[in-house]
Amino acid sequence: MATATSFIEEYNLKCVRDKLNQEKIKLWLPPYTTNDGQKGEMPQELVEKYSKELQMPQDLLQETLEQLRIHALQKLAERDKFQKSGLASLKVKISGKTNGTNDKAARSPNVSSSQTLSIEISLSVTGSELRQKVADDVGIPIDQTKIICNGHIVNGPTSLQEQGIKNGSRLLLLCLSVTEAEASRQQEQISQLMETRHAAELLSARAENEDDDEYSVQIADQSGRPLQLPPQERKALTLAMTLHEKGRTALKRKEVNLALPLLLEADKEFKRCSAGILTSVDNYAVLCLDIVWCYLHLRNIEELPDAVERLKKSEECFHKSYGLDLSRLTAVKGETGTQLALYVRLHLLQGIVAFHQHNIPQAHHYIQKAEQELNRLDVDGATLTEVMTMGFSEREARLALRASNGDLQGAVTHIMKRREEKEDNKRKAKDERKKNRLAKILGNTASGTRVNVENYEMLLSMGFPKGASAEALRQANNDVSQALEVLQNHPELLSLPEPSDPQHNVEEISDELVAQIIAMGFDPEMARRALAMNWSDLEKAMNDLIQREGIMPPLPAEFGSSSSSSTSGSTPSSASISPTKSPKELEEEKLAIGKLVLDLPEDEEDYIDLTLTEEAQLLQEYKSLLESLNKT
Known part of the structure; x- marks a missing residue:
């Protein structure tokens, strides 16, 4: 303090x-x-x-x-x-408990009474070598250490110079507990898997799969509407948001030394997203707040220069996302009380940083602003209990009372409205997944693009069969007028079976059925295609083969086939997961994703449900400091 x-x-x-x-x-x-x-x-x-x-x-x-x-x-x-020697002098501030193993550090002449380690080292050494030296000097295992410089984790394989470390740099050493170190090792394994794109692609694919609700990932705007993103943007944002949530979970458990590295990893992934995406959601603004909140808990806020820059970015993102004076948020949601809690933390941190920069007028300004907002959001305990007795959760009650300025009836109305909105958004998300799945089943056009579902449904409304409509649009590259001409000129298309999930059909095909068609003189692969397209109906498959003179069109590329594992270059993220992986590899991926999402919040409003208890304590702490300075 x-x-x-x-x-x-x-x-x-x-x-x-x-x-x-x-x-x-x-x-x-x-x-x-x-x-x-x-x-x-x-x-x-x-x-x-x-x-x-x-x-x-x-x-x-x-x-x-x-x-x-x-x-x-x-x-x-x-x-x-x-x-002369090339040895750089670095100052490393030690943060965190070392479980009594830092007797060596206490005896070391290089460690000051303020728990700052002075070391001399060549900037050509790697981050791993620095980490090992620091761990040896402090007297803890290397896997219980994380080193941070200028808001970035010092990585292992690259040199210190490449990572922007200079002579005279100040670093922060996070000493993890044994439990935190184990969790960190697990997270590094998961992060490594995700960085190779497998887990991120799998997570994104499952979010779009109508039949897979095991892991539901939804990226939405301020009103809760799902955002339609290109596959690469979706993967980058999914990875960033997931790491952020893991860091927030650790922060809730007061595992700050573990939370900060995770949040910095999330920061790195967010920076790969386009600026347009980041202004559509408030996640990056909240991330910057969470990182500076960690700095504060580590009592290192005055020594990390990027705290000021991060708070500036957070404020800018909030303005773009919510509008100045929360005007855009008011227009979208009709209230600002729930998001105002984020502004309490923002202005409090800005005031604390200004204090440590010896800017007393600015510190007074932000501390007073945070206090006003905190008073506005103060929820009466008795009213909170009364709302909860009506069957609502504590989170629902707290957020609703803040949104309604403490009015009991207004809070109940707000909760019911939010529940309806959430159910509506779930329906929309489900419809969108259903639409995407149908597009996969319909396959690609001659030009390689997906069949347009709206155009497909338009042809159905005109009375054309499903199979004929899909095939006509494939041949016409989604042009409805040309598709109508195809249907007029090729009446044989009207007898095509309706589109189905070929992968499901392939799995159901028996060797006995294939053998019967082969015995009639048809190619084995064509036999499987015909059976897949006709749901293993032997008679329909035979008729289909006869009409097409034994040549069946390939199954939609993204689903693969029994004899080929190739995928189309234009397929979505779900197709980029290799179908040639062994069951063991697939199970390992499933376990990795399971660990990843195990403690992620299900409620999208979790990040704004701040009790503000810590904020109130810190506000009083720094108010007292400012008052003491005035007296002095």
Whole structure:
């Protein structure tokens, strides 16, 4: 926790340093420092001048000047050593419990009383080598460590220089507990699987599969409507959102040292998404908030410069997503109380960061703003209980009371309306999955694009059979007028069987049926195709083969066939999962996805259901600090 005393000490250093820089006074040169590096003379007129301008007692000013002089000499020595030997000096702040194994660190002369480790190392070494050295110095296993620099996890295989680490860089060491380390190892395995695209593709594919509700992934806008995204965008966003949710889950369990690396991994994936997508959803703004929230819990908010930038990005994303003064959100949802909780955290963090930057007026401004919003969202405990006794969950009750400004009847109305909206969105999502599945079954046109479901249903409404309608659109490349001409010129299409799921049909085909058709002189592959297209009806399959003179069209590429595992280049993400994988590999993928989604929230409003208890405590803490400064 920051104190008024420590803040004043930091503030004095900042003011004197700024004054020295402004007047270009170099304390490491004579007369302030002798040629052999010893303390020189500090001109009395300089001391009197600064004491008057900075309103600082002369003895305190001299102590501050000496502290800055020694620090400047240390920086020069580190720079000279780096230039001569190539050894960079790094400062590593230690965060987290080391379960009593850090006796070595406590005895080490390189570890300061503020739990900061000083190390010298070549920037050509890899992140893994740095991690091993730090783990050895601190005295914990390497798998219980994570190192962060400028908002990025220091990776293993690349050099420190390639990762932007410089001489004098400040790093953060996260010391994981044994439990956190095990969870981190599992997460790394899952992340590695997802980075090879298998898990992300599988997750995206299952979200679009009408018959697979085991893992339901929905990406929606502020009104809850599902977003239609290109496959690559969907995969990138699914991966980013999943890692974010895993990090939020760890944060809820107070496992901050585990949460932060997961959130930073999510940040990396979000940056691969287009700017247009990120402004359609508020996920990235919330992610930036969650990362800075971790910094605060690690008591490292003043030492990570990207905290300011992340809060700026969060505010910009909220403005684009919700509109200035929440105007767009009001137009879409009719209320702003639920999302206002995010603004409480945003403004509180902005106030805390401003405090640690010694910007007192700005800190006052944001802290007061957060307090006003917090007071507005305060929910009466008795009213909350009364709503819950009506059969509603605590989350529903809390969010509804915030949305209705504490009105009981308004809260009940809000809950019922939200339940209807959620059911409506579920129906829409299900209809969309059904439409996508039908498009897969209908197959591709001659040009390689999917048969247009709307055009297909238009032909059905005109009275044409399903099989004929699908085939006509395939031949006409989705042009309805040309499809009508195809149907007029080829009446034999009217007898085609209705489209079906070929993969399901192939699985049901018996060798006995295939053998009967082969005995009639037809090719084995053509026999399987005919049986698949006719739901294993032997008579219809034979007639189909006779009409087509023994040549059946290939089954839709994305479903594969019994003798081929190739896929079309234009197939969606579900098709890119290799059908040649063994049952063991498929089971491993299923287990990986199962672990991945095990503790993900089912309610899309989970991220705005902040109790605001911690926010209230921190607000009072920093209000007290500001009041103490005023008294001082």
